[in-house]
Amino acid sequence: MDERELARATEALVSRYRSVAPATAPILASRVHVAAYAAYRMPATHAALAKALGAVADRGLAPRSLLDLGGGTGAAAWAAAGVFESLEAVTVLDQVEDALALGRDLVADATSPALSGATFRQARAGAWPDLEADLVTVSYVLSELDPQQQDALVADAMRRGGAVAVVEPGTPDGYARVLRVRTRLIDAGWTLLGPCPHAAECPLAQGDWCHFAARVNRSAEHRRLKGAELSYEDEKFSWVAAAAPGVAEPLVAEALPGRILRHPLKRKGFVEFQVCRPDGTAGREVISRKAGERYRNARDAEWGDVLP
Structure with a gap:
């Protein structure tokens, strides 16, 4: 694949992830965009998810099954398999077949049985198959949708999972989307697993935003595609996770100190x-x-x- 095409596709991805407007077309619109995503965005998405899911694991969650809505090439699947030793089954749903095909190729030689046996299945938001899992992940997807579609996707995740984790870019608008999800989860009686140590109104809602960082090591190809010199970058992300009534009780016996x-x-x-x-x-x-x-x-x- 031509490296200039990859560089242009990477630049388009960078611009899209910094945008605050809903996408009018799939972000992974071609095989070149899928390849650019795998080289540039997938490592950052994986790093953010690994950190967020690691914090969820620290609360005691040990899912046996994962359902990733809009999971593309499978970054959440790799992160979950690295965090949860309990994981046995993984299903990734996405509308872009080229992304799913690459995801299948990537897990073919995985040492984790959950990964090597993962299912990558084509499906669209609003028409997900009737599946359930212990943990449902929704990562870097809400920015592609309008508010009504975002609410519908979160509702779909809650219907299908005993626990839900949502990760978005660590920008003010990404945090605003996460805050909206947080409110939906609390209003439905779900118990927050992180990052919040409380279920009260977010004290940063006025003039600041809650976000975190994950260190990503850049490959030589990654540096070429981005025109970067440093061997690493920090992926800024916002996240929220919660467990459904009945699932949460064994996990939250001890309150977080902060x-x-x-x-x-x-x-x-x-x-x-x-x-x-x-x-x-x-x-x-x-x-x-x-x-x-x-x-x-x-x-x-x-x-x-x-x-x-």
Whole structure:
């Protein structure tokens, strides 16, 4: 495949993911766009999902089955297989057959039985097959839809899953979409698994946005396609996950002490955090050397982690 075509397709993908308007056509509109996505966007999507699903696993969720709505080449499937040892079955649904075909090729030699036996099936939003799974993922899909379609997709995910995880770009508009999903989940009686340590109104809803970062190592091809020099990039993302009534109870016996919202400031003798607290507020927390083991844990804590 011509590298200039890949570079142009990558540039188009970058522009699309930065856009705030719903897509008027499928993002993966051709084989070239699918190849560009696999080289450029799939590693970033995988990194974001691995971090979000890792936080969900820390709450105790151990799904045996995964259903990924709009999953393309299978980034969520790879992330889930790397996080959940319990995973046995994976189904990826998407409207673009070229993306699904590449996804099948990518898992053909996977060492995970859940991945190597994964089903990649063509389907459109609003006409998903009648399937169910322990965990349903919806990642980087809502930006392609208008608000009514977004609500319908989230409802579809909730009908099909015992738990739902939604990941969007870590931009103000991506966060706004995640916040809308969060409200739907809470209103339906679902229990948040993350990142929020509470179900109150988001304290960042005015003038700020909740987002996190995942480090992505760039391959040589990745750097060429993007015209980049650094060997890595940080994928910014926003996310929310929740469990249905009956599923949530065993997972949330212990409340989260808080979620770290920014890079910690590590000084001599103390660590300063910006955190979201269980009481629904956000602000500054300082852990000093006097806290002993908690201070030692704080020295290792990073943006997006649970507060020690």
